[in-house]
Amino acid sequence: MKKYSIFSLARNAFKFHQDWEKAWRSPEPKKNYDAIIVGGGGHGLATAYYLAKEHGITNVAVIEKGWLGGGNTGRNTTIIRSNYLWDESARMYEKSLQLYEGLSQDLNYNIMLSQRGVLNLAHNLQDIRELKRRVNAIKLNGIDSEFLTPEQIKSIVPMINISPSIRYPVLGASIQRRGGVARHDAVAWGYARAADARGVDIIQQCEVTGIIRDGGRVTGVETTRGVINAPKVAIVTAGHSSVLAAMADVRLPISSFPLQAMVTEPVKPILNSVVMSNAVHCYISQSDKGELVLGAGIDGYNSYTQRGSLHIVEEQLAAVCLLFPIFSRLRIMRKWGGIVDTCPDASPIVSKTHVDGLYINGGWGTGGFKGTPASGWTFAHTIARDEPHALNAPFTLDRFTSGSLIDEHGAAAVAH
Amino acid sequence: MLLIPCPWCGERDEPEFHHGGEAHIERPLEPDQLTDEEWAEYMFMRTNPKGVFLERWVHQSGCRRWFNLARNTATNEIIGAYKMGEKPPTSTIANKQKTATVSNKKPKGVR
C-alpha cells in the first residue's frame, strides 16, 4: 500500500491523477480461509481490519453481495456521538468515538470526521428533566455533555426558531461537543484499503447463499461463486441479519424495518452543528457539499424493500420546517431507504452463537454508524479469542435469556 | 404507502393502521413450567422472513379491530387479510412463496 500524503498528492497531480494505485485488490476467492466475514459494510470491514491488526489473523475474506458500503453504511446520516444513558452502551460508544478520533491517522485515509457538536432538543418540561438527568448520567461516565438554554442554542444554531409560541417550542438541549459527522463511504473504503494492505481478501459481487455445518460446527459458506471453507464464519449483514442467521438455524430477536433519509439541494454554509429532536422526530446536518442531510423515523412494519412510505417523510419535513422555517424554501434532491435490524431493547448483538465457529454482529438498528469502529474492534476480539471482550460481553445473545437487557429504547436521547 | 384491506372496512391507507408485529405467537399455557430459553423464545425471538410474513395490524383510526395480514416483505405485496382466530390463507401463500426468497424457519417450541 502506497502511503497517502501531501507528497503523493503532488506527485500524482503532475501525472494528471492517472497513476494512483488501486485502493484494494479484487482477488478471486481462495478455497480456504482462517475466517470469513459475511458483509462488506463498515462493520464487516472494520472487523477484518482489527482481526489483522490486533490479532494477527490475516488469512481472512470479506464477502459482499453488492459493493462495499452499498448497504446502510452508504445510506446513513452519519451522526456520531457517545452520549448514551446506560453504562454498557456508554462504554461501547465512547470506545467507538475514541477510535474515530484517531481513525484518519490509523488508516492513512481521511474519513472527514467533523466534531461539530450534536444537539438533542427538549420541547416540554418532561424532556428537560429527562435531558438533565441524562447529561448528569453521561458526565458520571466521563463523557462530555452539557445542558443548553434556548439562548445558548440560538448562539450555536442561529437559524433555529426558539419562539415560545410554536407548536413544539425549543426549551433546551443537551450537547455533546465531541459528537459530529464523518464521511460514510470513506469509513468503509479506509477500512477496506487498510485491511487489504494487511492481506485480507475483499470479494465483492459474491452473495452468501448458505452456511455449511458439520455437526454443531461451521465449516464454510456456499456462495454464488462456489463453496469457500473456513473454521470461523462471522455474519455482519445489517438489514439481513435474520436471513443469514436462519441459514444456520439461529433464532434472533431482530425485526427489520425501512428507515429513510434525504438530502436537499446544496446551499452555502448555514448549519454548523447536528440538530436532533426526538419529540418532533428530525435530525439534520449540512454536508461539506452544502446539502442538508435529513433523516426520518422508521416505517412501522417489517420490510426488506429499502424504501418507505411517504407519510413518514412528510412528518419529518414538517418537523424540519417547524424548527427551521427558512428551510421550507429548499427542494429535496434525493430520498432513499435502508433496512435497519432492531432488537427489542434497541441495543446491538455482538456475539457467539450456539453453532461453534459462527459469530453474529447485528441489530444496531438506526444508530450503528457511530458504532462502526468499536463494533469491528470487539467483534474481531470475539472471533479471534472465541469469547467476547469486556466491552461487548453485555451485548451477547445470552441477554435475551438472562433478562439483562440494555434498554436504550427511549434511553438514547434520540434514536440515531 | 401501503393500501391495507381491513376485513371489516375494506381497503384503507396505511396511516389509519398500526402494525402489531408477528402473528400467531401463542401465550404459554403453563407459564411457571417454562425454562428461561422458552421465555426468551416467546418474549423476544422473532421470525423475520424476507418473503411471506404473517403479521398483525390494528385499524386504529377506523373500526379499531385487530386482524392478520399475509404480506411479502421483499416486495410489500399484500397477499390477503384474515380475521383473528382464522387460519392463514395457506394455498395462496404457497403459490406466492414459490417466488419468495429465504424464510426463517420456526423451531418446535412454545408457539
Ligand SMILES: Cc1cc2nc3c(=O)[nH]c(=O)nc-3n(C[C@H](O)[C@H](O)[C@H](O)COP(=O)(O)OP(=O)(O)OC[C@H]3O[C@@H](n4cnc5c(N)ncnc54)[C@H](O)[C@@H]3O)c2cc1C
Ligand atoms: C437512513 C438511515 C440513517 C441512519 N442514520 C444513522 C446515523 O445518523 N448515525 C448512526 O450511527 N447510524 C445511522 N444509521 C444506522 C447505520 O447505517 C447502521 O447501523 C450501520 O451502517 C450498519 O453497518 P453495517 O456495516 O453492519 O451494515 P451495511 O453497511 O448495511 O453492511 C451490511 C452488508 O452486508 C451485505 N450482505 C447482506 N446479505 C449478504 C449476503 N447474503 N452475502 C453477502 N453480503 C451480504 C449487504 O450488501 C451490506 O453491504 C442509519 C441507517 C439508515 C438506513
Ligand SMILES: [Zn+2]
Ligand atoms: Zn377496519
